[in-house]
């Protein structure tokens with residue numbers, strides 16, 4: 646394997662697009678987050694809030710009915726569409742074709758949710774981020790990856806990666822298998838960890854931001870929201886993935902002196918997104 650390219654500030658400044666002074670919500674992209682199930686509506690809230698707080702003009706969240714009030718009260722800026730089912734997603738019906746979709750945080754693996762994911766993948770053409778249980782479902786139905794748009798971004802943590810590509814015996818084998826997987830399915834794999842690597846076919850990128858404060862529930866759900874937001878704003882997947890992981894990690898680096906490792910939560914990532922973006926302005 647070639648040595649990884651570093652994702653550092655210099656590289657990020659080459660691809661970051663500041664917001665145009667004539668921008669309005671209609672030019673900043675409409676993203677859809679499909680997430681949540683009974684007991685895990687928090688995942689939908691975190692992904693939706695981070696999506697909105699990363700510059701997306703409009704965010705619509707698709708959730709099972711039980712999440713309706715939670716979403717509307719916790720994030721009034723986000724629009725909500727509900728499934729027919731109360732506790733989990735069974736049939737994804739979207740009111741519009743958005744600029745990007747993030748699918749997976751907290752959805753669970755109910756059979757009806759698996760079918761809903763398959764039907765969605767059959768018809769969807771929008772740029773896509775797949776995370777969490779969407780990846781776990783796909784791991785058991787790997788041919789479904791042939792349905793996803795080219796350059797779909799997959800964001801597995803190490804256990805989800807193992808479910809997707811199988812066990813590895815060494816770090817180098819893990820990279821070899823992930824590269825082969827990225828080439829075979831024409832997808833970008835964000836290998837979350839410490840640090841996070843991005844595998845785009847044979848190219849490997851290593852993120853330089855982030856720290857162990859991110860080892861907390863919902864950190865990945867927030868990353869899904871950020872990546873979906875950047876895709877919706879028109880960043881190509883290869884750039885959205887780098888900018889997203891860089892900003893996500895940067896929030897933890899900026900917050901650490903104030904929060905310490907222990908009191909940092911996924912909501913702290915969202916709170917520090919503004920400061921992370923501002924770091925790119927100077």
Ligand SMILES: NC(=O)C1=CN([C@@H]2O[C@H](COP(=O)(O)OP(=O)(O)OC[C@H]3O[C@@H](n4cnc5c(N)ncnc54)[C@H](O)[C@@H]3O)[C@@H](O)[C@H]2O)[C@@H](O)CC1
Nearest residue numbers: 685686687688750751752777778802803804838862863866
């Ligand atoms: N508030 C919420 O609603 C939350 C919902 N969540 C959702 O809960 C569902 C289950 O997700 P989980 O990821 O917890 O369950 P998984 O069963 O997919 O993964 C947990 C397993 O992965 C291992 N693992 C995770 N990160 C690792 C790392 N960096 N190195 C080595 N091993 C690692 C853990 O040790 C554990 O064995 C997902 O849909 C997720 O989106 C979680 O994000 C937590 C917060």
Ligand SMILES: Nc1ncnc2c1ncn2[C@@H]1O[C@H](COP(=O)(O)OP(=O)(O)O)[C@@H](O)[C@H]1O
Nearest residue numbers: 802837838839856857859860862863864865866
């Ligand atoms: N020690 C660490 N150093 C840097 N980043 C970390 C560390 N631990 C976790 N992270 C990051 O936090 C996120 C965790 O994602 P994930 O496991 O999917 O969380 P969840 O499913 O709870 O939302 C990933 O982006 C990962 O890279």
Ligand SMILES: [Mg+2]
Nearest residue numbers: 777802865866
């Ligand atoms: Mg996760």
